[in-house]
Amino acid sequence: MEEVKNCLQVITNPSEAKSGELGQSLQRLDEIILSSKDDLHPRLRHFLENRSYAKALIWLEGETPEKGVCGG
Numbered sequence: 001m002e003e004v005k006n007c008l009q010v011i012t013n014p015s016e017a018k019s020g021e022l023g024q025s026l027q028r029l030d031e032i033i034l035s036s037k038d039d040l041h042p043r044l045r046h047f048l049e050n051r052s053y054a055k056a057l058i059w060l061e062g063e064t065p066e067k068g069v070c071g072g
Contacts, residue, residue: 001060003028003032004029004032004044004048004056004060005057005060005061006025007025007026007028007029007032008025008029008053008056008057008060009057010022010025011025011026011029011053012053012054012057029048029053032048033045033048033049043059044056044059044060047059047065052065
């Protein structure tokens with residue numbers, strides 16, 4: 001989960017990302033979702049599949065994200 005958290009930190013703070021790091025983090029998260037879909041906690045998987053990256057990061061940090069409509 002540390003790799004997921006690191007990717008999410010880059011994605012949610014793009015102004016602090018190094019050149020190319022944002023794209024790499026997005027690509028890596030997509031790979032993790034595909035390869036580890038059954039191993040991810042259902043709530044985390046929901047956030048990642050809906051690209052609710054801020055909510056996923058909040059959830060990984062042990063807090064409860066605000067409820068809302070995922071996916072628009």
